Amino acid sequence: MSVTSAVGVALALFGKDFIAKLVEGAAKHSFDRRLEDFKAELRKDEERLKAELRDHEKQLDSLRDGALRGLADSNARLEARRLQAIEAVWKGVVDLGPVKAISSMTGTMKMDVFLRDAAGASQNARNMQSFAEVMLKSMGPEGYKHDATPDHHRPFMSPQVWSLFSAYRILLARPTFMLMMAKFGQEPGMLAPPNELIKMLKAAMPEYVSYLDEYGEPALHNLIQPLEEKLLASIRAELNGTIGALMSVEQAKTITDHVAKIDAEARKKVGVSPLDGAK
Numbered sequence: 001m002s003v004t005s006a007v008g009v010a011l012a013l014f015g016k017d018f019i020a021k022l023v024e025g026a027a028k029h030s031f032d033r034r035l036e037d038f039k040a041e042l043r044k045d046e047e048r049l050k051a052e053l054r055d056h057e058k059q060l061d062s063l064r065d066g067a068l069r070g071l072a073d074s075n076a077r078l079e080a081r082r083l084q085a086i087e088a089v090w091k092g093v094v095d096l097g098p099v100k101a102i103s104s105m106t107g108t109m110k111m112d113v114f115l116r117d118a119a120g121a122s123q124n125a126r127n128m129q130s131f132a133e134v135m136l137k138s139m140g141p142e143g144y145k146h147d148a149t150p151d152h153h154r155p156f157m158s159p160q161v162w163s164l165f166s167a168y169r170i171l172l173a174r175p176t177f178m179l180m181m182a183k184f185g186q187e188p189g190m191l192a193p194p195n196e197l198i199k200m201l202k203a204a205m206p207e208y209v210s211y212l213d214e215y216g217e218p219a220l221h222n223l224i225q226p227l228e229e230k231l232l233a234s235i236r237a238e239l240n241g242t243i244g245a246l247m248s249v250e251q252a253k254t255i256t257d258h259v260a261k262i263d264a265e266a267r268k269k270v271g272v273s274p275l276d277g278a279k
Contacts, residue, residue: 078156085153086235089165092150093228098138099172100224105135106175107221115191118182125185132182160247161238163255164231167204170259171197171224177266192265194220200258203251205230 118128154162174197181191194217201223202209208223237243 081153081156082238085150085156086161086238088150088153089157089161089231090235092147092165093168093231095147096169096172099176102135102138102179103172103175103221103224105138106179111175111178112188115178115182115186115188119185119187121185129183129185132179136176136179136183158234158238158243159249159252159256160243161231161234163247163252163259164204164227164234166259167200167255168224168227168231170262171201171220171227175221192262196258196262196265200255200262201227203254203258 114128114132118125118132150165174194178191181188197220198212198216201220202212205223205226208226211219212223234243234246237246
């Protein structure tokens with residue numbers, strides 16, 4: 001019997017509605033099976049995607065943790081270097097004690113007159129030269145030698161702390177430098193005028209501008225202690241994270257610019273700088 005004949009017999013025996021339902025049921029069963037297969041495959045894809053996302057998340061967590069650990073280690077090393085820099089600066093202040101003593105002794109002297117009297121080869125000049133040598137020897141057998149240790153730590157300290165330390169160091173060095181000139185009988189004209197030094201102090205301590213305008217060079221030694229105290233305050237502010245409230249970066253740059261000019265001017269005039277030390 002052909003397929004057509006079989007369909008005809010089925011239609012005759014069961015009717016069209018039965019056949020339609022039979023076909024519909026078969027089609028629905030096939031569709032449902034395919035739908036379930038599709039859902040199952042979709043669930044597998046979803047699980048694979050979730051697994052991949054979990055792997056990526058783990059990788060990101062690992063990278064994040066590594067980066068944070070690296071950042072923490074880097075910050076810890078930087079903080080350690082910053083503390084070392086501050087210690088080096090304050091050690092530099094302490095080591096300048098003998099130079100500070102010289103500044104105190106010469107503070108009551110008319111150094112311009114002393115330099116003039118020490119210049120030349122007369123007996124009086126030789127006496128002044130000997131006196132200058134005795135004063136320099138009071139700093140100890142090694143004299144004063146420039147210690148570059150704080151300079152090596154400069155990248156790890158704030159511009160504010162560095163500028164005040166530089167100003168303090170070169171302010172203290174001037175009287176010692178003048179004694180060196182007197183010791184060797186050099187002419188006073190070889191000494192650079194204090195104009196740049198006074199400008200430096202005005203930038204570092206604006207509260208003393210009127211005082212400097214009134215008294216000028218003879219008042220310089222009176223500002224050593226206030227400048228040291230301001231340097232100490234800047235170190236404390238650096239440690240507390242409040243250095244910006246004490247002094248601006250622009251003000252610090254002005255101070256260091258004056259220090260550089262003082263150094264360059266001295267080297268141009270006599271071939272050495274007050275920062276080179278004395279023996």
